[in-house]
Amino acid sequence: MTMADIGTAPTAPHWETLFQRLLAEMDGRTSPDWQADVAGLDPALYTDPARFGRERERLFRRLPLCLGPVDQLREPGSVMAREICGVPVLIARSREGHVKVFLNVCRHRGARLVNEEGEPCRRQSLICPYHGWTYRLDGTLAGLPRAEAFPAIEKHTLGLRELPSQVRHGMIWAVLDPTASAPDIAAFLGPLDRDLAAIDLGSHRLYRQHAIKRAANWKLIVEAFLEIYHLTRLHAGTIGPFFPDAVSVSDAVGPHIRFLAARERTVDIRGLPPESWSPQHHGTLVHFVMPGSLFIYHPDYISHLGLFPSAPDETLFVHSMLTPEVPSDEKTETHWARSFELIDGGVFNGEDLPTCEQIQRGLGSGANERLIVGRLEQNLRRFHASLDAALG
Ligand code: FES
Ligand SMILES: [Fe+2]
Structure with a gap:
């Protein structure tokens, strides 16, 4: 062009x-x-x-919010944190290129996983700075230190809370309520x-x-x-x-x-x-x-x-x-x-x-x-x- x-x-x-x-x-x-x-x-x-x-x-x-272009995360395997209307949000692009939106909140005791506000960062995984619980970029909990201290824990239930989202017209749209259903942006x-x-x-x-x-x-x-x-x-x-x-x-x-x-x-x-x-x-x-x-x-x-x-x-x-x-x-x-x-x-x-x-x-x-x-x-x-x- x-x-x-x-x-x-x-x-x-x-x-x-x-x-x-x-x-x-x-x-x-x-x-x-x-x-x-x-x-x-x-x-x-x-x-x-x-x-x-x-x-x-x-x-x-309640309404879908446009969180900006999907291009904010140009590189697969990257994340970006941003506080949206008082809610800590984390946008992640997996190594396969899929974009998901999570709450930037650790499932152990709620610490913030990524602190670099508004900056895209390359990450292999997300390690909570407080006690080191580790999540994959698809949100699943990969592991936790001293796992023997949590005998009854079911790891598959403790992935990051995902926000309903959709990419449309090259833009990321998400609802800040994790219990809402998937938005139909069209x-x-x-x-x-x-x-x-x-x-x-x-x-x-x-x-x-x-x-x-x-x-x-x-x-x-x-x-x-x-x-x-x-x-x-x-x-x-x-x-x-x-x-x-x-x-x-x-x-x-x-x-x-x-x-x-x-x-x-x-x-x-x-x-x-x-x-x-x-x-x-x-x-x-x-x-x-x-x-x-x-x-x-x-x-x-x-x-x-x-x-x-x-x-x-x-x-x-x-x-x-x-x-x-x-x-x-x-x-x-x-x-x-x-x-x-x-x-x-x-x-x-x-x-x-x-x-x-x-x-x-x-x-x-x-x-x-x-x-x-x-x-x-x-x-x-x-x-x-x-x-x-x-x-x-
Ligand atoms: S609050 Fe995240 S590991 Fe403890
Ligand atoms: Fe103006």
């Missing part, structure tokens, strides 16, 4: 309709969003510990499953990943990626100039959201056949997958954002930059390194996330009885309606 081909994903049939709606929106604001009344969001949604507890139990412990994604296939997410490779805890409620971060009212303003010095002012079309897709934002070059499609309309080149497609995943389709790479809250005001933000291939020459490497620096350092961590943290600190100030949502921010209403439905 050459630089010129990058990002020309095959067009899913409904993208044509989505682009037609986007062109109509560019010509005049005609979408139903323009009939909406100004709405308000209660600041307590982002600070109340009881609300957070319900979100953790009913969303983050059914969970619904119509978005076809989008991810059409954009060929599964053939992308992890180029770089950055994980960082930020002092903001997870919903403030989701919201920053669901509206582009701020794009030409907050991001005026970075990506703002590539976009017209806040032109987009969106749909709730089950509990998820599909969102297409116009770019400056969207107008070019008027002279092109619909088969060549690209949701990466001629617009910026965004998928929000409940509860805490966002896929952003940039012109020649994809950002997956995984949001994993550990407290009302603390969220682990994991950004994986996915490229169509591993860079094969210096020019491509330099190009993607610059893209990563701009988007991860400049835009996400330099502009969006600091703003979310500032909002979080301002929430308790009493300045706002409600946060105001206008017609350009209707995805926030879609998001909160979906949350209300999921939380019952």
Whole structure:
């Protein structure tokens, strides 16, 4: 693949309709969003510990979470530990290449097996640092020192607790509850499953990943990626100039959201056949997958954002930059390194996330009885309606 081909994903049939709606929106604001009344969001949604507890139990412990690309463990015979929403998780790729997700908790007295947070490590086996119980990468208990001290032990019942998981579209999806049944990710994604296939997410490779805890409620971060009212303003010095002012079309897709934002070059499609309309080149497609995943389709790479809250005001933000291939020459490497620096350092961590943290600190100030949502921010209403439905 050459630089010129990058990002020309095959067009899913409904993208044509989505682009037609986007062109109509560019010509005049005609979408139903323009009939909406100004709405308000209660600041307590982002600070109340009881609300957070319900979100953790009913969303983050029950729904499948996207734990990032399978490529995080490129080498067979490797593991990676990460604390996800307060749960110590261990992703393992066996020597045969199978990926499983376990609780990173020893079955003897509960010590953590792997401490290198977020770092892929090659391992033959997993040896608990406390008393040395040893597990194979498929989770089975291989042995324990001084076994005569445990006369009645049944080793086959003391493998690592596995979390139900599935690899789909090159991403690892898991449920944090070890007693849950295996997730059906295609059914969970619904119509978005076809989008991810059409954009060929599964053939992308992890180029770089950055994980960082930020002092903001997870919903403030989701919201920053669901509206582009701020794009030409907050991001005026970075990506703002590539976009017209806040032109987009969106749909709730089950509990998820599909969102297409116009770019400056969207107008070019008027002279092109619909088969060549690209949701990466001629617009910026965004998928929000409940509860805490966002896929952003940039012109020649994809950002997956995984949001994993550990407290009302603390969220682990994991950004994986996915490229169509591993860079094969210096020019491509330099190009993607610059893209990563701009988007991860400049835009996400330099502009969006600091703003979310500032909002979080301002929430308790009493300045706002409600946060105001206008017609350009209707995805926030879609998001909160979906949350209300999921939380019952
Ligand atoms: S807690 Fe792991 S061996 Fe004792
Ligand atoms: Fe932004």
